[in-house]
Amino acid sequence: MPRSLARxxxxxxxxxxxxxxxxxxxxAAARPAPAxxxxxxxxxxxxxGATDRVSARPTPPPREVEGRGEREIVLIHGLGASxxxxxxxxxVLSRAFRVWAYELPGHGRTxxxxxxxxxxxxxDLGRFLKEQGIALPVIVGHAMGGIIAxxxxxxxxxxxxxxxxxxxxxxxxxxxEQKSWTVDQLLRNYDAFVASxxxxxxxxxxxxxxxxxQALRTDRASFSSLLMSSFSLDMTEELPRQAVPIxxxxxxxxxxxxQEARRQLDWLGYDKARxxxxxxxxxxxxxxxxxxxxxxxxxxxxxxxxx
Numbered sequence: 001m002p003r004s005l006a007r008x009x010x011x012x013x014x015x016x017x018x019x020x021x022x023x024x025x026x027x028a029a030a031r032p033a034p035a036x037x038x039x040x041x042x043x044x045x046x047x048x049g050a051t052d053r054v055s056a057r058p059t060p061p062p063r064e065v066e067g068r069g070e071r072e073i074v075l076i077h078g079l080g081a082s083x084x085x086x087x088x089x090x091x092v093l094s095r096a097f098r099v100w101a102y103e104l105p106g107h108g109r110t111x112x113x114x115x116x117x118x119x120x121x122x123x124d125l126g127r128f129l130k131e132q133g134i135a136l137p138v139i140v141g142h143a144m145g146g147i148i149a150x151x152x153x154x155x156x157x158x159x160x161x162x163x164x165x166x167x168x169x170x171x172x173x174x175x176x177e178q179k180s181w182t183v184d185q186l187l188r189n190y191d192a193f194v195a196s197x198x199x200x201x202x203x204x205x206x207x208x209x210x211x212x213x214q215a216l217r218t219d220r221a222s223f224s225s226l227l228m229s230s231f232s233l234d235m236t237e238e239l240p241r242q243a244v245p246i247x248x249x250x251x252x253x254x255x256x257x258x259q260e261a262r263r264q265l266d267w268l269g270y271d272k273a274r275x276x277x278x279x280x281x282x283x284x285x286x287x288x289x290x291x292x293x294x295x296x297x298x299x300x301x302x303x304x305x306x307x
Contacts (some may be wrong), residue, residue, distance in 0.1 A: 057160040071161075072134050073097040073304060076125070078143030080194070080215030080223055082108030085142070088293035091299075096305045097138070102128050104145070106222025116222045118144075119227035122151040129159070138304040140164040142289065144226065147233065150246075153240050162304050165246045166296075167254040167286055169268040179231045186224045191216060194223070201253070202285030211287065239273040247277045247303050249296070253286045277303065 073093055075086045083101035093099050102125055106112030113120060113250025125148060129137065138161050141149030151161040174182075196213050202208045215223070228307035248270065255264050261278050270276050279299055281288050288296045 008082040013261050014160045015166070032269070040290075050300070061216045070176045071097045071305070072100065072137040073300075074100045074102055074129070074134060074139045075135045076102050076139065076141040076145030076149050077104065077107070078145045079104075079226060080140075080211075081142070082214065083230060084108065085289055089289055089297035092297035093301055096301060100132065100134060100137070104148075104222070105225070106226075118148055118226065118233065119229070121148045121226065122155060125149075125152050126156065135159075136161045138162045138164065140166070140300060140304075141168060142166045143168055143286070144230070147230065150235060153244050154235060154242060157242060157244050160244050162245045162247070164249065164300055164304065166202030166249045166288065167251055168185075168248075169270075170209045170233075170239060171269040172230050172233040173268070174231070183228065186227070190220060190224075202287055202291060204285070204291065207285075207287060207290055234269075236272055239270070242273070243275060245275045245277070246273060247279065247300070249279050249281060249288070249299065251281045251284050251286055251288055255280050279303075 010237045011237075029185060056199065064220065075083070075089075077083060086099075086101050090099050103110040104121055105116055105124060113124060121149075128134075139149045139153060141147070141164070146165030148161060149165060150168070150170055153163045178233040182193075194215050198206050198215055200210045201211055250261075255261065261280060265271070267276060281292065281296070284291050292302065
């Protein structure tokens with residue numbers, strides 16, 4: 001039986017909105033990008049499954065995706081995904097930025113790091129930025145990538161120009177019961193748990209299947225360790241001290257229709273933030289960069305490129 005079609009565990013009762021934060025951390029992965037010929041002076045991530053890649057590790061060396069000018073933007077995918085999730089957004093973003101894709105350890109084709117956590121991932125992001133000589137970038141993070149982006153920006157506020165987080169919150173809202181159930185599933189029913197957590201990320205069934213398949217290719221220890229490190233996540237007390245402008249982008253999955261945005265932002269933990277803007281994406285699933293790449297990249301570009 002294909003791994004992505006394994007029998008799926010029932011979600012715990014009282015699958016309250018608190019689970020959404022935990023589930024969105026799970027939401028991850030890329031679909032195979034359509035093959036596109038690259039211009040001679042353009043560097044693009046290779047097609048899914050190719051041997052070369054954009055990498056967070058030194059083998060092969062990380063490289064610039066595409067772009068021009070002195071301003072730089074760094075893209076961080078979510079849990080279980082890969083750097084290639086951003087492929088279709090690069091042409092728009094590169095109109096104003098040099099675009100870089102950071103790939104999390106143990107994801108895509110990037111080797112794992114031992115005991116991967118939100119903090120060690122943020123530290124590894126710092127290594128990546130330093131090695132590539134990337135100064136004062138705009139950092140964009142999706143789901144778990146957004147949490148890691150926040151952690152790095154809060155640790156190094158003078159080194160980040162602006163921060164964009166997509167379907168991400170500064171604290172974990174899952175109950176202890178939900179956390180315990182998740183640990184049990186990671187240990188005893190890993191494949192089925194990952195599949196059941198991700199197969200509803202998009203109304204596009206083919207996209208959701210590709211998301212699940214990619215997540216099941218992710219290093220299991222990296223996936224589990226990084227997810228469990230979010231259980232104690234709470235950066236809300238740090239927000240009042242942060243002057244880095246933050247754009248929160250929420251899809252319908254993270255911000256259900258009919259909920260007033262300000263109240264939802266407060267509930268998610270942004271109530272103490274000094275410099276937060278908010279944009280909601282209607283009629284789009286969790287993987288907005290795959291479902292509406294041009295619209296999402298234009299939104300980010302308009303905000304990130306502002307002086």
